Amino acid sequence: MPGEAKSDVQLALELLKGNEEAFTQFVNAFHARLSQYSFLMCGQKEDAEEVAQETLLKVFESIDQLRDPNRLKAWVFRIAKNECFMKRRKSVFAPKIELSLDDLRPKRVNDGEVHGIQIADWTALPENLLLDSELQNALARSIRELSEIYRSVVLLRDVEELTTEETAEVLDISPDAVKTRLHRGRLALRQHMDLYLRTAKGGH
Amino acid sequence: MNESDCGRVFALLSEYLDQELAPATCEELEEHLGGCPECIQFVQSLKRSVQLCRQYGECRTAPPIDPEVMAGFRRAYQEMLARRRSSQ
Numbered sequence: 476m477p478g479e480a481k482s483d484v485q486l487a488l489e490l491l492k493g494n495e496e497a498f499t500q501f502v503n504a505f506h507a508r509l510s511q512y513s514f515l516m517c518g519q520k521e522d523a524e525e526v527a528q529e530t531l532l533k534v535f536e537s538i539d540q541l542r543d544p545n546r547l548k549a550w551v552f553r554i555a556k557n558e559c560f561m562k563r564r565k566s567v568f569a570p571k572i573e574l575s576l577d578d579l580r581p582k583r584v585n586d587g588e589v590h591g592i593q594i595a596d597w598t599a600l601p602e603n604l605l606l607d608s609e610l611q612n613a614l615a616r617s618i619r620e621l622s623e624i625y626r627s628v629v630l631l632r633d634v635e636e637l638t639t640e641e642t643a644e645v646l647d648i649s650p651d652a653v654k655t656r657l658h659r660g661r662l663a664l665r666q667h668m669d670l671y672l673r674t675a676k677g678g679h
Numbered sequence: 680m681n682e683s684d685c686g687r688v689f690a691l692l693s694e695y696l697d698q699e700l701a702p703a704t705c706e707e708l709e710e711h712l713g714g715c716p717e718c719i720q721f722v723q724s725l726k727r728s729v730q731l732c733r734q735y736g737e738c739r740t741a742p743p744i745d746p747e748v749m750a751g752f753r754r755a756y757q758e759m760l761a762r763r764r765s766s767q
Binding site for chain 1: 724740
């Protein structure tokens with residue numbers, strides 16, 4: 476991205492002033508994010524690009540209605556979430572299933588020689604920023620397999636790195652509900668990935 | 680090792696990783712982790728799993744935007760600015 480990344484507040488203010496550079500910067504900063512978010516949320520590549528474009532269009536049509544520039548990110552993702560819901564496909568949005576913590580704890584193994592918890596070797600994963608495509612696919616699959624109430628929180632908090640408060644605002648739930656769902660969502664994702672690492676060609 | 684301590688720790692791990700626990704609770708939790716290799720192993724896997732999500736977020740790419748679509752964004756933007764100017 477050319478130039479220094481502006482803070483969300485600066486970016487929103489510049490956009491409202493009619494700064495052409497801010498317009499391009501905004502598109503560059505949010506297009507890929509929104510398309511990734513919608514892909515993981517809706518599960519369809521073609522929906523993802525459409526959602527990203529419709530969201531950007533709505534943002535430019537109505538950014539003058541954003542009261543507090545500090546809330547730019549939450550405001551944008553709220554629009555994206557609503558666009559995703561309009562694309563809602565029955566097969567993708569599975570019924571809500573509440574996860575219990577007990578189901579998310581690793582099983583204990585105790586067969587004489589080996590005892591402890593059943594867990595993959597997570598230390599073998601590469602530390603570098605760019606994940607290889609197989610790992611990326613496994614992760615995307617695991618995220619998409621989460622039931623929607625957990626997936627929406629994990630995506631905003633851990634992939635998009637919104638704060639608890641911003642996430643609560645996007646999803647219209649309390650900060651405490653964000654925390655509870657985040658914990659269960661993370662545990663479920665960890666469980667999926669643990670299984671992947673133990674069974675698939677997990678030997679990275 | 681006390682099984683119920685592990686369960687209590689298990690319920691608090693996200694708040695622990697996000698550094699949202701009260702200092703006293705955090706200390707208690709770390710004391711347990713110090714003596715429980717299984718919980719340590721688990722918390723490391725959870726931490727790594729959260730990191731993977733962040734790394735995944737950094738890996739995003741999108742195809743270039745069609746010039747016509749881009750022109751539509753620009754039009755919407757200009758119209759919003761014009762409306763804003765005329766209302767001021």
